[in-house]
Amino acid sequence: MPTSTPERELDLESPIGGPPLVHGTLPRWAPQFTLVTAIAAGFALFAVGTAVGLAAIAAVLLYGLAIYSWSRPIEGARKAKDRVVTAIVASTFLLALLPLVSVILTVVSRGVARIDPAFFTFSMQGVVSEGGGAYHAIMGTLIVTGLAALISVPIGMLTAIYLVEYGKGKLARAITFFVDVMTGIPSIVAGLFAFALFALILGPGVRLGIMGAIALSVLMIPVVVRSTEEMLKLVPNDLREAAYALAVPKWRIIVKVVLPTALAGIATGVTLAVARIIGETAPLLITLGATSGTNFNPFDGRMATLPVFSYYEYVNPGVPPEPSLQRAWTAALVLIIIVMVLNLVARLISRLFAPKTRS
Amino acid sequence: MAKRIEVKDLDIYYDKFLAVQNVSLTIEPRSVTAFIGPSGCGKSTFLRSLNRMHELVPHARVEGTVVMDDQDLYGPNVDPVSVRRQVGMVFQRPNPFPTMSIHENVAAGLRLNNARISKGDLDELVERSLRAANLWNEVKDRLNKPGSGLSGGQQQRLCIARAIAVQPDVLLMDEPCSALDPISTQAIEDLINDLKADYTIVIVTHNMQQAARVSDTTGFFNLQGVGQPGQLVEIDDTTKIFSTPANQATEDYISGRFG
Numbered sequence: 001m002p003t004s005t006p007e008r009e010l011d012l013e014s015p016i017g018g019p020p021l022v023h024g025t026l027p028r029w030a031p032q033f034t035l036v037t038a039i040a041a042g043f044a045l046f047a048v049g050t051a052v053g054l055a056a057i058a059a060v061l062l063y064g065l066a067i068y069s070w071s072r073p074i075e076g077a078r079k080a081k082d083r084v085v086t087a088i089v090a091s092t093f094l095l096a097l098l099p100l101v102s103v104i105l106t107v108v109s110r111g112v113a114r115i116d117p118a119f120f121t122f123s124m125q126g127v128v129s130e131g132g133g134a135y136h137a138i139m140g141t142l143i144v145t146g147l148a149a150l151i152s153v154p155i156g157m158l159t160a161i162y163l164v165e166y167g168k169g170k171l172a173r174a175i176t177f178f179v180d181v182m183t184g185i186p187s188i189v190a191g192l193f194a195f196a197l198f199a200l201i202l203g204p205g206v207r208l209g210i211m212g213a214i215a216l217s218v219l220m221i222p223v224v225v226r227s228t229e230e231m232l233k234l235v236p237n238d239l240r241e242a243a244y245a246l247a248v249p250k251w252r253i254i255v256k257v258v259l260p261t262a263l264a265g266i267a268t269g270v271t272l273a274v275a276r277i278i279g280e281t282a283p284l285l286i287t288l289g290a291t292s293g294t295n296f297n298p299f300d301g302r303m304a305t306l307p308v309f310s311y312y313e314y315v316n317p318g319v320p321p322e323p324s325l326q327r328a329w330t331a332a333l334v335l336i337i338i339v340m341v342l343n344l345v346a347r348l349i350s351r352l353f354a355p356k357t358r359s
Numbered sequence: 360m361a362k363r364i365e366v367k368d369l370d371i372y373y374d375k376f377l378a379v380q381n382v383s384l385t386i387e388p389r390s391v392t393a394f395i396g397p398s399g400c401g402k403s404t405f406l407r408s409l410n411r412m413h414e415l416v417p418h419a420r421v422e423g424t425v426v427m428d429d430q431d432l433y434g435p436n437v438d439p440v441s442v443r444r445q446v447g448m449v450f451q452r453p454n455p456f457p458t459m460s461i462h463e464n465v466a467a468g469l470r471l472n473n474a475r476i477s478k479g480d481l482d483e484l485v486e487r488s489l490r491a492a493n494l495w496n497e498v499k500d501r502l503n504k505p506g507s508g509l510s511g512g513q514q515q516r517l518c519i520a521r522a523i524a525v526q527p528d529v530l531l532m533d534e535p536c537s538a539l540d541p542i543s544t545q546a547i548e549d550l551i552n553d554l555k556a557d558y559t560i561v562i563v564t565h566n567m568q569q570a571a572r573v574s575d576t577t578g579f580f581n582l583q584g585v586g587q588p589g590q591l592v593e594i595d596d597t598t599k600i601f602s603t604p605a606n607q608a609t610e611d612y613i614s615g616r617f618g
Contacts, residue, residue, distance in 0.1 A: 236454070239456060242521075243467075245410065245447060245449075245522065246443070246447070246471065246521065247443035247472070247525065248471040248472055252471055253471070256470075256471050257471070260458040261456070261457060261458050
């Protein structure tokens with residue numbers, strides 16, 4: 001640690017004074033100017049053009065070094081560190097954004113070609129090469145995911161209510177532990193569980209939509225429990241006490257005070273849990289199989305889903321492979337769009353239900 | 360309306376820890392009884408034992424009797440919910456329900472219990488409760504706005520309106536003004552004076568001037584030492600407590616020579 005210079009020390013003798021309140025500051029354009037210079041220098045160092053990554057790394061390092069050595073003598077050590085940390089935070093943010101942007105760009109550029117009415121209205125029944133669509137897979141995904149949500153949301157919410165409002169002893173601790181364990185279950189294991197369960201009941205080799213829904217709900221329940229639990233814990237105890245003091249029975253307090261207060265957060269949590277499972281492939285591969293026709297009945301026969309559809313179109317392309325590959329990318333794009341819409345819906349819900357403080 | 364409460368040899372435990380020891384007193388109907396004393400001496404615990412709210416803490420229990428007009432609140436087969444129907448409570452921090460409007464907040468005691476009441480009667484009850492809480496004129500034009508949009512003092516009066524809307528016999532107040540500015544405090548104290556005509560009021564306060572201003576009877580709680588249970592040192596007419604208390608500890612506390 002650098003020690004402070006003598007003239008900066010506190011002067012207790014004189015009535016006024018002490019360290020000056022005014023410090024030097026860099027001009028407002030300093031960060032932008034340094035950044036542009038650093039980027040230019042980085043690309044000059046690795047001018048080849050192929051080494052964009054190296055140039056970017058060099059630019060970041062140069063920027064940090066330059067802004068620190070510029071700011072240190074003028075603004076002092078604290079401000080200089082602040083500028084460096086700001087640079088680090090910003091660059092790690094960009095780094096984290098990189099894969100997301102890259103995935104979206106790739107999927108959109110390759111999948112946008114088949115975003116046409118046929119894709120949303122036709123199944124793959126009798127389609128060999130060109131044409132066809134993912135109507136059956138979109139419907140399958142919506143039905144299976146909807147069923148999974150229908151199973152998971154009540155179980156998960158009731159579990160969370162038990163844990164927050166009632167559970168105190170060993171049982172609650174055991175449930176919390178097993179929910180944590182469930183969170184870590186690999187999705188393929190969930191699929192195998194559903195497959196084994198139905199093999200025991202209906203015999204081996206059976207494939208049903210409901211099996212997929214059960215496999216997905218194994219993955220979804222712990223997410224719903226966790227998010228609901230956190231939201232219920234956020235409800236201030238004051239509100240529960242206020243309701244108790246009005247002679248309201250406990251179950252009514254939970255139903256009419258606690259749940260409405262936490263509803264926005266719970267809805268967001270559920271939507272995010274749906275978004276988490278809607279793209280699962282492995283468990284659906286085992287439990288649903290694949291089919292080229294439309295099947296609306298989850299209790300009878302195989303069903304197609306978007307992730308599995310995308311997978312099969314990619315690994316088993318038709319004779320000219322291009323139409324299949326295009327369908328695979330478009331299916332992925334549709335899946336991303338569904339998840340995005342779900343996220344928007346979650347935001348809308350949380351805005352609609354959030355407790356209002358102003359008019 | 361307005362009932363007498365007789366407390367006899369009351370010990371309050373949190374699991375094995377004895378929090379309040381050996382309290383015996385009588386709370387007169389249509390009067391204001393104030394409890395003062397240092398932090399942690401069991402005033403709030405005692406107050407909450409009067410409507411069995413302290414039981415919300417796991418393993419909390421009492422020994423002794425609390426009799427309200429010939430009914431033992433801790434008798435066998437007594438439902439805490441029915442006790443709270445007769446003994447309402449106002450808390451230190453205003454806590455209106457954030458999901459509800461002002462109107463719904465006042466009606467909450469009935470609505471949450473699914474009471475069958477016509478809309479006209481409900482509106483009348485809300486108006487009567489808000490008028491009783493001196494809040495009607497400030498909120499009558501925005502009854503459908505959220506209750507949490509009001510100022511702290513208004514929120515506290517909203518909570519009082521909510522508490523009296525269910526027409527309890529006794530109203531407990533746990534430091535109702537400690538989060539409020541002097542003007543709002545004044546409003547609440549005036550309100551307590553008005554409510555005294557209909558209700559038995561028990562108030563816990565850290566503000567001795569407030570106890571002297573609003574109460575008819577004052578009780579002083581104290582601790583013998585750290586880890587010791589709180590005890591009721593003295594209870595008497597407020598004028599007597601603040602002029603010639605019988606106990607030296609009371610005098611020390613009131614005159615600021617405490618500790």
